[in-house]
Every structure is written in structure tokens, then in C-alpha cells.
Amino acid sequence: MNQKITILGAGLVGSLLATLLQKKGYEVTILERRLDMRKGNLAAGRSINLAMSQRGWAGLELAGLKAAVEEIAIPMYGRQIHPIEGESIFQAYGKNEEAIYSVSRGELNRKLMTLAEDCGVNIRFNQKVIDVSLETNTLQIEVDSRISSYDEHDLVIAADGAFSALRNSYLKTDRFDYQQFYIPHGYKELNIPAGARNSFQLNKTALHIWPRINFMLIALPNLDGSFTCTLFFPFEGEVSFSSLTTDQEIRLFFEKYFPDVMPLIPNVVEDFKSNPSSSLVTVKCFPWIYKDKSMLIGDAAHAIVPFYGQGMNAGFEDCRILMDIIAENHTNDWKNILSLYQQRRKINGDAVADLALQNFIEMRDLVADPIFLERKKIEKELGKMFPDVFNSVYEMVSFSHTSYFYALSCQKAQDTLLEKVMNAGRFEDSLQSTAFRNDLELWIATYAAEVKAIETAS
Amino acid sequence: MNQKITILGAGLVGSLLATLLQKKGYEVTILERRLDMRKGNLAAGRSINLAMSQRGWAGLELAGLKAAVEEIAIPMYGRQIHPIEGESIFQAYGKNEEAIYSVSRGELNRKLMTLAEDCGVNIRFNQKVIDVSLETNTLQIEVDSRISSYDEHDLVIAADGAFSALRNSYLKTDRFDYQQFYIPHGYKELNIPAGARNSFQLNKTALHIWPRINFMLIALPNLDGSFTCTLFFPFEGEVSFSSLTTDQEIRLFFEKYFPDVMPLIPNVVEDFKSNPSSSLVTVKCFPWIYKDKSMLIGDAAHAIVPFYGQGMNAGFEDCRILMDIIAENHTNDWKNILSLYQQRRKINGDAVADLALQNFIEMRDLVADPIFLERKKIEKELGKMFPDVFNSVYEMVSFSHTSYFYALSCQKAQDTLLEKVMNAGRFEDSLQSTAFRNDLELWIATYAAEVKAIETAS
Numbered sequence: 001m002n003q004k005i006t007i008l009g010a011g012l013v014g015s016l017l018a019t020l021l022q023k024k025g026y027e028v029t030i031l032e033r034r035l036d037m038r039k040g041n042l043a044a045g046r047s048i049n050l051a052m053s054q055r056g057w058a059g060l061e062l063a064g065l066k067a068a069v070e071e072i073a074i075p076m077y078g079r080q081i082h083p084i085e086g087e088s089i090f091q092a093y094g095k096n097e098e099a100i101y102s103v104s105r106g107e108l109n110r111k112l113m114t115l116a117e118d119c120g121v122n123i124r125f126n127q128k129v130i131d132v133s134l135e136t137n138t139l140q141i142e143v144d145s146r147i148s149s150y151d152e153h154d155l156v157i158a159a160d161g162a163f164s165a166l167r168n169s170y171l172k173t174d175r176f177d178y179q180q181f182y183i184p185h186g187y188k189e190l191n192i193p194a195g196a197r198n199s200f201q202l203n204k205t206a207l208h209i210w211p212r213i214n215f216m217l218i219a220l221p222n223l224d225g226s227f228t229c230t231l232f233f234p235f236e237g238e239v240s241f242s243s244l245t246t247d248q249e250i251r252l253f254f255e256k257y258f259p260d261v262m263p264l265i266p267n268v269v270e271d272f273k274s275n276p277s278s279s280l281v282t283v284k285c286f287p288w289i290y291k292d293k294s295m296l297i298g299d300a301a302h303a304i305v306p307f308y309g310q311g312m313n314a315g316f317e318d319c320r321i322l323m324d325i326i327a328e329n330h331t332n333d334w335k336n337i338l339s340l341y342q343q344r345r346k347i348n349g350d351a352v353a354d355l356a357l358q359n360f361i362e363m364r365d366l367v368a369d370p371i372f373l374e375r376k377k378i379e380k381e382l383g384k385m386f387p388d389v390f391n392s393v394y395e396m397v398s399f400s401h402t403s404y405f406y407a408l409s410c411q412k413a414q415d416t417l418l419e420k421v422m423n424a425g426r427f428e429d430s431l432q433s434t435a436f437r438n439d440l441e442l443w444i445a446t447y448a449a450e451v452k453a454i455e456t457a458s
Numbered sequence: 459m460n461q462k463i464t465i466l467g468a469g470l471v472g473s474l475l476a477t478l479l480q481k482k483g484y485e486v487t488i489l490e491r492r493l494d495m496r497k498g499n500l501a502a503g504r505s506i507n508l509a510m511s512q513r514g515w516a517g518l519e520l521a522g523l524k525a526a527v528e529e530i531a532i533p534m535y536g537r538q539i540h541p542i543e544g545e546s547i548f549q550a551y552g553k554n555e556e557a558i559y560s561v562s563r564g565e566l567n568r569k570l571m572t573l574a575e576d577c578g579v580n581i582r583f584n585q586k587v588i589d590v591s592l593e594t595n596t597l598q599i600e601v602d603s604r605i606s607s608y609d610e611h612d613l614v615i616a617a618d619g620a621f622s623a624l625r626n627s628y629l630k631t632d633r634f635d636y637q638q639f640y641i642p643h644g645y646k647e648l649n650i651p652a653g654a655r656n657s658f659q660l661n662k663t664a665l666h667i668w669p670r671i672n673f674m675l676i677a678l679p680n681l682d683g684s685f686t687c688t689l690f691f692p693f694e695g696e697v698s699f700s701s702l703t704t705d706q707e708i709r710l711f712f713e714k715y716f717p718d719v720m721p722l723i724p725n726v727v728e729d730f731k732s733n734p735s736s737s738l739v740t741v742k743c744f745p746w747i748y749k750d751k752s753m754l755i756g757d758a759a760h761a762i763v764p765f766y767g768q769g770m771n772a773g774f775e776d777c778r779i780l781m782d783i784i785a786e787n788h789t790n791d792w793k794n795i796l797s798l799y800q801q802r803r804k805i806n807g808d809a810v811a812d813l814a815l816q817n818f819i820e821m822r823d824l825v826a827d828p829i830f831l832e833r834k835k836i837e838k839e840l841g842k843m844f845p846d847v848f849n850s851v852y853e854m855v856s857f858s859h860t861s862y863f864y865a866l867s868c869q870k871a872q873d874t875l876l877e878k879v880m881n882a883g884r885f886e887d888s889l890q891s892t893a894f895r896n897d898l899e900l901w902i903a904t905y906a907a908e909v910k911a912i913e914t915a916s
Contacts, residue, residue, distance in 0.1 A: 171638075175693075175737050179637040180629075235633075279633050 002027045003332050006139070006153040008166060009033070010123050012105070013298035013315035014159030015112035018121040019063045020323050024331070029153070030116070031127040031141065033160070038110050048189065049220040049228045050108070051076070051207070051309030052101040053398040059316025062323065065115055072107050074221045075099035080206035081367050082260060090206060091373060095380040098399045100207070100309060102220040129165040132156065134173065137293045155334055156294040159315070162281055164300035170290065178285045183305060183360070185215065186241060186277045187232050192264045194225025201264050202227060209363055212257050215239070216364040229265070232364065233277075241277045280305045282353050288342045292334035295341065297322070302349030307359040308397060314352045314404070318345055347458075351404035355397060358411075375418050378427045382417075382444075389448045390417075406458055413450040417443055460485045461790050464597070464611040466624060467491070468581050470563070471756035471773035472617030473570035476579040477521045478781050482789070487611070488574070489585040489599065491618070496568050506647065507678040507686045508566070509534070509665070509767030510559040511856040517774025520781065523573055530565050532679045533557035538664035539825050540718060548664060549831060553838040556857045558665070558767060560678040590614070590627040595751045613792055614752040617773070620739055622758035628748065636743045641763060641818070643673065644699060644735045645690050650722045652683025659722050660685060667821055670715050673697070674822035687723070690765075690822065691735075699735045738763045740811050746800045750792035753799065755780070760807030765817040766855060772810045772862070776803055805916075809862035813855060816869075833876050836885045840875075840902075847906045848875075864916055871908040875901055 003026050007014045010032035022028045052073060060066045077099045078092040093100060117123060130147070131140040138151040158166035170176050195201045200221060202208055208219040208227070215234060219227040234240040244250050250269045254262050262268065283303035289295040298315030318341075325340045366372040379392040391400070393414060396407040420443050421427065430436040461484050465472045468490035480486045510531060518524045535557045536550040551558060575581060588605070589598040596609040616624035628634050653659045658679060660666055666677040666685070673692060677685040692698040702708050708727045712720050720726065741761035747753040756773030776799075783798045824830040837850040849858070851872060854865040878901050879885065888894040 175640045177639045179639070181635045181637070182633045 003155070004029070004153040005155045005157060006031060006150070008129055008139075008156065008158045008164070009160035009300075010109075010113055010116075010125075011159060011161060011298075012109055012112060012312050013319060014157075015109065015116045015123075016059055016063055016316060017157065017159060017297065017319045017322070018116045018123075019112070019119050020319060022116065022119045022121045023063075024323070024326065028116075028121045030121060030123040031129060031139070031150075032123060032125045033128045034125065036113075036123075036125045037106065038113065048105060049102050049222070050105050050312050051220070052103050053309065053313050054400060055310075055313040055317040055320075058401065059320055062320060063112075063115060065111060068111060069103065069108060072223060073101035073103045074223065075101055075205060076207045076220070077205050078207075079367060080203050080208045082208060082210045083368060084212075084257065084259065089373070090203075091367070091376060092380070094395055094399055095383045098395070099205075100398055102207070102222070104222065129160070132166050132169040132294070134169055134290050134293065154332070155292075158294065158296050158300045159298050161299045162283055162303035164296060166294055167285065167296055167300055170285070170287070170296070173290070176285065176287070178283075180281055180283045180303075183280050183282075183357070184234050184236065185232050185360075186235050186279050187230050187306075188241075188272065188275050188277050190217075190229040190231060190265055190268065190271050190275065192219060192227040192229055192261070193266070198225035200225050200227070209367060210258055210261065211364050211366075211368040213365050213368070217258055217261065218363070229261070232280075232360070235277070235279075244272070247273075282357065284350055284353060286346060288346060288349075289338040292338060295338050301345070302353055304353045304356040305360060306356070307363055308352070308356040310352050310356060310397065310404075314349070317348075317401075321345060348404040351408040352397075355393075355404060355408055371422070374427075375422060378418060378421055379414075381427065382421075386444050389444055389451075403458070406454060409454045409458065410451050413447055413454070416450075417447045461613070462487070462611040463613045463615060464489060464608070466587055466597075466614065466616045466622070467618035467758075468567075468571055468574075468583075469617060469619060469756075470567055470570060470770050471777060472615075473567065473574045473581075474517055474521055474774060475615065475617060475755065475777045475780070476574045476581075477570070477577050478777060480574065480577045480579045481521075482781070482784065486574075486579045488579060488581045489587060489597070489608075490581060490583045491586045492583065494571075494581075494583045495564065496571065506563060507560050507680070508563050508770050509678070510561045511767065511771050512858060513768075513771040513775040513778075516859065517778055520778060521570075521573060523569060526569060527561065527566060530681060531559035531561045532681065533559055533663060534665045534678070535663050536665075537825060538661055538666045540666060540668045541826060542670075542715065542717070547831070548661075549825070549834060550838070552853055552857055553841045556853070557663075558856055560665070560680070562680065587618070587623040590624050590752070592627055592631065592748050592751065612790070613750075616752065616754050616758045617756050619757045620741055620761035622754060624752055625741075625743065625754055625758055628743070628745070628754075631748070634743065634745070636741075638739055638741045638761075641738050641740075641815070642692050642694070643690050643818075644693050644737050645688050645764075646699075646730065646733050646735050648675075648687040648689060648723055648726065648729050648733065650677060650685040650687055650719070651724070656683035658683050658685070667825060668716055668719065669822050669824075669826040671823050671826070675716055675719065676821070685722075687719070690738075690818070693735070693737075702730070705731075740815065742808055742811060744804060746804060746807075747796040750796060753796050759803070760811055762811045762814040763818060764814070765821055766810070766814040768810050768814060768855065768862075772807065775806075775859075779803060806862040809866040810855075813851075813862060813866055829880070832885075833880060836876060836879055837872075839885065840879075844902050847902055847909075861916070864912060867912045867916065868909050871905055871912070875905045 005021055005026045005028050007018050007028060007030045010030045014030055018028045018030050057066055060069050077097060078090055081089045081091060113123060126143055128142040129139050130142050136151060137156055138149050141148055141150050158164045171178055192201055202219060204221040210217040215232055217229055217231050219229045221227055236242050244253055247269050250272045254268050281303055282305055288301045297318045304311055321344055322341050325337050329337050382390045383392060393407050393411050396402040424430045424436055463479055463484045463486050465476050465486060465488045468488045472488055476486045476488050515524055518527050535555060536548050538546050538548050540546045571581060584601055586600040587597050588600050594609060595614055596607050599606055599608050616622045629636055650659055662679040668675040673690055675687055675689050677687045679685055694700050702711055705727050708730050712726050739761055740763055746759045755776045757769060762769055779802055780799050783795050787795050840848045841850060851865050851869050854860040882888045882894055
């Protein structure tokens with residue numbers, strides 16, 4: 001008899017994992033809180049775009065959905081940085097023309113749901129899980145104000161996001177460590193419509209950033225020629241959501257800080273007023289599992305801020321690693337599988353949360369700094385010169401399957417190395433000197449030893 | 459018409475605060491989850507003893523209960539440190555024979571409840587608050603499995619401990635920062651009975667510590683001649699709760715690590731097996747208030763580990779500061795009062811949590827270290843030599859009303875100062891040298907400037 005698995009949440013991670021598990025031979029049911037988004041114009045929740053990178057593609061490939069998503073994905077080869085004055089600057093993400101991909105969250109989710117159903121997964125919509133009894137694995141479900149119990153499963157997997165119902169039950173168990181914290185910034189979405197004949201009004205092959213030190217605007221391309229913009233902005237303070245109250249203040253703010261964007265967003269004042277300001281939470285917790293009965297995955301285990309574009313990517317990697325572990329073990333030995341899953345993923349969930357917080361500083365502040373831009377260039381050169389030894393943290397995170405924990409751990413060694421290189425002067429000039437090239441070989445050897453030590457320890 | 463206040467929890471903090479507010483002219487009701495502990499042999503919850511110090515006495519004094527509690531309090535003038543081998547060492551807490559006081563939690567709680575009722579407070583027992591609607595301030599209360607609503611108040615104050623029901627409702631609000639984490643150690647209570655004719659089998663004027671690096675046993679005196687012992691011990695690992703499973707293992711453990719205690723605890727194996735192992739949580743959160751409607755106080759706002767003996771003391775200080783703020787403002791301007799309360803207390807709640815975590819290291823490890831004992835002696839000497847400038851962090855915390863935040867902030871400056879002094883050699887010898895005394899004057903001046911800067915900044 002097949003084992004039965006109930007997944008909470010038919011979002012990106014829940015739908016992908018359901019497909020993978022059903023294909024593996026389990027009988028999977030998804031309980032989704034919302035109505036079926038395919039039957040109306042319902043928002044997918046949260047932001048409209050996401051940035052798909054290596055780890056995301058790997059998850060889709062496992063499910064056989066890579067080719068179909070490639071058709072709706074727009075490659076972004078780097079950051080197009082827009083200062084207040086002067087020309088914008090293009091900064092490539094990778095040294096080999098790698099890209100991250102702008103994908104519509106809603107489109108992707110619809111495809112994943114349909115694929116899951118095609119594989120035999122039963123998705124039940126409008127099912128709000130209000131409580132979980134951990135010992136009996138019984139779910140209390142509210143449907144149209146009526147509450148019923150559900151326990152027809154051997155395993156419960158919560159892919160129900162940053163405010164997971166299962167995790168709420170974990171919170172009441174003894175010795176459950178839990179942390180949720182908000183950054184002082186929120187976000188608001190705006191839209192740059194397509195130009196004439198669905199033309200793009202900005203370079204479509206880049207992620208656009210208007211870095212303004214304590215806040216920033218970004219824009220990602222959509223298939224229809226429009227761009228989805230997101231303003232990341234403090235809730236409180238002198239220049240903040242709370243300080244912009246009148247039409248006049250909103251207009252002056254955009255004119256002052258985003259003069260090149262103003263003409264592209266026709267209704268910026270109206271949109272600013274009518275679109276919500278949403279908060280940004282990070283969640284860390286432990287354990288991620290309860291005995292052999294249930295587990296957390298994706299945002300439910302590690303909600304992160306969006307600044308590395310890794311939320312969905314990390315969740316898909318959770319799925320891939322879980323499937324690896326199932327393949328390496330007796331398929332129903334949940335005690336062992338869940339324990340190995342938690343052991344392998346917890347440090348990476350924490351690491352990607354920290355990377356994402358760090359990258360906000362980089363995006364809103366550092367990318368406007370010429371020294372930082374120079375550093376990013378040198379990182380790529382070093383990667384080309386020493387391909388077996390050096391790969392920038394950004395590239396590890398976005399274009400490899402290197403563990404997040406390892407990538408984060410390498411950050412300090414990279415900082416030290418780059419500081420040495422940059423202290424020697426302009427990189428192109430330095431390279432003319434034999435003494436520098438000898439020094440560089442030595443520094444690289446030191447770096448290699450440091451990261452080797454990290455690898456051994458982790 | 460009097461304003462009505464509902465307090466959740468008739469523990470130490472809830473009962474004291476109810477008394478203070480009722481005396482101020484408010485109409486106070488307490489809802490207590492448990493039955494009336496005065497009507498039976500119910501445990502007061504958590505540990506049996508507590509260590510009352512300056513901040514605790516100040517709270518009792520406000521309520522007029524200081525003299526009555528002094529009658530049931532046993533002064534402990536220092537730590538009696540018991541190494542595995544050799545004589546025990548007495549280390550005074552203060553430079554002027556200050557003491558902390560062993561008080562029975564249950565006795566104190568009963569006195570506080572009775573005082574509250576004598577002042578006109580209405581304590582309703584067996585009332586389990588299961589949910590709070592923050593906007594309407596409506597409490598859902600379960601009494602004998604029947605649920606009813608209660609909202610007859612202008613303000614709700616949660617003094618309902620580390621797992622506060624009100625804080626659970628705060629947790630669901632946007633932008634509420636929350637952290638709960640457990641240390642790897644739990645605790646188990648044991649008992650050293652009185653000797654013949656209610657005699658004390660250990661020095662009754664000290665807090666006894668058996669420091670064993672990664673774990674420790676402590677003992678506090680009771681009025682009846684017995685001592686309450688608490689073993690702080692890792693849950694997992696080579697020597698841990700999980701490793702002691704047989705009678706033999708338990709006996710050998712006590713024989714090996716606590717040979718002088720073994721003869722004093724007649725049923726140590728039985729007690730070890732039958733008494734629960736409890737976990738130790740720290741909680742930090744923000745905000746502590748909701749609009750002008752409700753607030754958290756004591757452990758509900760800042761649950762801490764017990765190693766500084768400051769849990770109740772910090773809660774009583776919360777009460778005193780809240781009463782100060784009420785006195786300085788319009789008595790019903792809750793928006794302003796709650797905002798000031800949070801502003802003044804949040805940093806101190808976090809600081810005492812950190813101090814308590816630090817003190818575990820000190821108690822279980824450092825007090826067995828001769829260098830550390832020497833340092834503690836020098837601290838007292840410095841306090842006598844420079845009374846206007848230098849006061850050890852321990853003395854600030856236990857024997858003054860200096861803010862926890864300031865005390866914690868001074869730690870680093872004290873570490874630096876003491877390191878300089880101790881590097882010069884044995885303090886008594888050093889003092890013979892004019893050069894050293896000149897250096898010391900200079901170091902003290904530097905220290906004074908550093909702590910002045912901390913004071914100005916905070």
C-alpha cells in the first residue's frame with residue numbers, strides 16, 4: 001500500500017514537491033488555503049516577479065518542467081544601475097554571461113499546480129488549516145466556517161509559507177527555538193507599462209536598480225513589455241512611508257530621487273497611494289521536523305527577505321535534497337529521512353537568510369559606490385584567472401549548487417583577498433608588475449587554504 | 459468613574475502590580491489560570507526558591523510588604539563554592555556585607571495575593587485566557603471547558619509569564635519581532651532535608667554552588683532547615699540527562715561529581731528519577747504594548763534564565779517604573795504611559811536577559827577558577843578605593859537600581875580595567891609600588907571616562 005503524504009500549501013514549493021513525491025510513488029494531497037488561482041484573477045500572494053537561478057531550474061528539471069518555464073522566463077544578465085544623475089551602468093552578474101531569469105510568480109504557480117494534478121496529486125482548495133495535533137498528526141481544517149478533522153496520512157509536510165500553521169504548533173512544544181524579525185523597510189509594488197507595440201521602455205535583459213543608500217527602487221521585465229517595480233523603503237523616519245502623506249509629497253519624492261522613472265510610471269501618485277506597503281520578515285527556527293510525523297520546508301522553515309532572489313530557489317533546493325535523501329534511504333523510513341533532511345538543510349536555511357539580509361546593503365548602497373563596482377569587476381577577473389580556486393559568493397549562490405552555508409562562510413576570506421588586491425592599486429596596472437603577480441599567486445594560495453579549511457569543517 | 463484594569467496572571471508580578479494599581483485608584487481584576495494556591499498544596503509553578511535583591515525589595519516596599527517578607531527571607535552574603543576535592547570557599551557578593559535573600563516563591567506569592575485582595579483587587583481563579591482580540595481588547599476565557607468573552611476593562615496587562623497568552627496574540631500582528639531560545643541545559647530540583655532539630659546541614663548564610671564546568675548544582679536555604687538544590691545539566695551529551703538512565707549511572711554520577719552532597723540527599727536516585735527535568739527559555743520581543751489597550755510585563759515581556767536571580771527582581775522593577783510613569787502623567791493617558799513604559803524598559807529587559815545568560819558561565823565554570831576568584835576580590839577592593847567611580851557589574855545588578863542596560867554596557871570597560879590591574883601581578887604586592895598606584899589612578903580615570911560616555915549615550 002502506498003504511503004500517504006499531506007502537503008500544506010499549493011504555492012511554488014508545495015506544488016513542486018507534491019509532483020516529485022507523487023512521481024516517486026507516494027499518494028499526495030495538497031491542502032491549499034486560498035481558492036484555485038487558475039479559476040480567476042487571484043493574486044499569487046506576495047510579489048509578482050521572481051528571479052529564477054540555478055537552484056530553481058534544477059528543481060524544475062527534476063519535475064520535467066524546465067523547458068516549459070524557459071518559454072516564459074526573461075534572462076537578466078546583470079544589474080542596470082541608475083544613479084540620480086548621469087548615465088546608467090551595466091554590471092554583469094557572472095563572468096560567463098550567466099543570467100538570472102524574471103518569471104511571473106502567478107504563471108509559474110499555475111503551471112506547477114497543473115503539473116501536480118496531471119501526475120495524480122489531489123489539490124483541495126479553500127482549506128484553512130487552523131491547528132495541528134502533533135502526536136496524532138490530526139489537522140483541524142476550516143472550510144467555509146465549518147471545522148473538520150483530517151488525519152489520512154503518514155506524513156505532513158508544511159510548505160505553507162512564512163506564517164506556517166504547522167510551525168505554529170511546533171512553537172508550543174518544549175525546546176523549540178524560534179525567531180521572527182522584521183527589517184525597518186517595507187515594500188510597495190509599482191508598474192512601468194509597456195511602450196508602443198508592447199516595447200520595453202528600459203533594457204529588458206537587466207534587473208534595474210535605483211540605489212539610494214537607505215532605500216531603493218528595482219524593476220524586473222515582464223513578457224508583455226511592462227516592468228514590475230518594487231520600492232524598498234523605510235516605514236518610519238524622515239524619508240519614509242510614514243513621511244509621504246500628501247500627493248505633493250509623493251510627487252516631489254519621485255521627482256527628486258527617481259527623475260528618470262517619473263515619466264515611465266504615468267500614475268505614480270495614485271499607485272503609491274492605492275498599493276499596499278508590505279513588511280519583510282526573516283524567520284529562523286529549530287527543529288524543522290517532529291519525530292517521523294511532520295516537517296517544514298521552504299519559507300515555513302526559513303522565511304527570508306527577497307534581496308538575493310533566493311526564496312523560491314532555496315525552497316526548490318530543499319525539495320531536491322529531500323528527494324535525494326529519500327532515494328538514498330528506505331523510502332518510508334521517515335524518522336531517518338526527516339532527521340537527515342533537517343541536518344543537511346538547517347544550516348543552509350540560516351545561511352541564505354543571512355546572505356539575503358547582507359545583499360540588501362549591497363543593492364541599495366554599495367552598487368552606487370565606484371570602489372564596490374571595481375571590486376565586482378576584479379572578482380570576475382580572478383574567477384577567470386583562477387577558475388579552480390576562486391568563484392565569487394554571488395556566483396556560488398546564483399549559478400552553482402554550492403551550499404549556502406559554504407558560500408556565506410567564504411565571504412570573509414574573499415573580503416580579505418579582495419582588500420589585498422585592491423590595496424595594490426588599479427588591477428589592470430597591478431597585473432603589469434611581476435612582483436604583484438607573485439604576490440597574487442601567494443594570496444590566492446592562502447585563500448585556497450582558507451576555503452579548504454571551511455570545506456573540511458562543514 | 460474609575461478606570462478598570464484586567465491583569466492576566468496572579469503570579470508575583472501580577473499580584474504586586476494589582477496591589478499598586480488598586481492603591482492608585484484603579485479598579486483591578488486579576489484572571490489567574492490556576493486554582494487558588496492558598497487553598498491547597500499546589501505548587502507555585504517553576505522553582506521553589508528565589509533570590510530577592512535590591513529591586514525586588516523596592517517593589518515590596520512600594521506595596522508596604524517589605525517588613526512581612528523580611529520575616530521569611532534568609533540572607534545569603536555570598537557564594538559558598540564546593541570543589542570536587544578540598545575545602546569549600548566563601549566568596550562575598552558585596553563589599554559591604556550586602557546579601558541576596560532566599561525566599562519561598564509560594565509563600566511570597568500567597569502573601570502578595572492576600573495583600574492584593576485586602577486592597578480590593580478581585581482575583582478570579584481557574585480562568586484560562588485562550589485568545590485576545592487586540593482591537594476590541596476582548597478576552598476569550600475558558601473556565602471548566604466553557605468559553606466566554608470578557609472585555610470589561612480599559613486596559614489589559616499581561617503578567618502571565620514566559621508563554622503569555624496576550625503575547626501570542628501580538629505574535630500574529632504585522633512587524634512584531636519575537637525570539638524564544640532554549641539553552642542546551644535543563645534543571646532538576648532536589649532536596650537536602652534539615653538535620654536534627656531543624657538544623658541546617660550547610661552554612662545557611664550562603665548560596666551554595668558546586669561548579670563543574672559544563673554543569674552545576676546549587677542550593678538555597680529554606681526556613682525549615684532544608685536546602686532546595688537545583689542541578690543545571692545538559693539535556694544531551696556524554697554527561698547529561700539523556701546519558702543517566704539507570705540507578706547505577708545516577709548514583710555513580712553523584713558520587714563522582716558531588717561526593718560531599720551524596721550523604722545529604724538520602725533519596726538522590728529516587729528523587730532524580732521522579733522529579734521532572736525542565737527547560738530554560740529566554741524570550742525577547744518588541745513591541746511590548748498594543749496601542750493604548752494592552753501591555754506585557756515581567757516574564758511575559760522578557761523571560762530570562764535564572765542564573766542572575768533577577769527574574770522576579772526585574773519584573774518588580776517593571777512595576778515600579780510603570781507606577782513612576784503613571785505618577786508623572788495624566789493617570790488615564792494610556793497611549794503615552796504605555797509608550798514611555800516600553801521605551802524605558804525594553805532595553806533593560808534585553809540587558810537582564812543577556813546578563814543572566816552570561817552569569818551561567820560565571821557560576822558553572824569561572825567560580826572554580828582561581829584567577830576569576832582573584833578578580834572578584836580586586837573588584838571589591840577597587841570599589842572601596844574608588845567608591846564614586848567603580849562598582850562591579852554584579853553589585854550594580856543586585857545591590858542598586860542602576861539600569862540593567864547601563865550595567866551590561868559597563869562590562870567591557872570593567873574587563874579592560876581588571877585585565878590591566880591583574881597583568882601587573884598580585885594586587886596586594888602591586889599596591890606597594892608608587893608607579894603602580896599612579897598607573898591605577900590613570901586606568902581608573904580612563905574607566906570613569908568610558909562609563910561616563912556610556913551613561914551619556916544611554
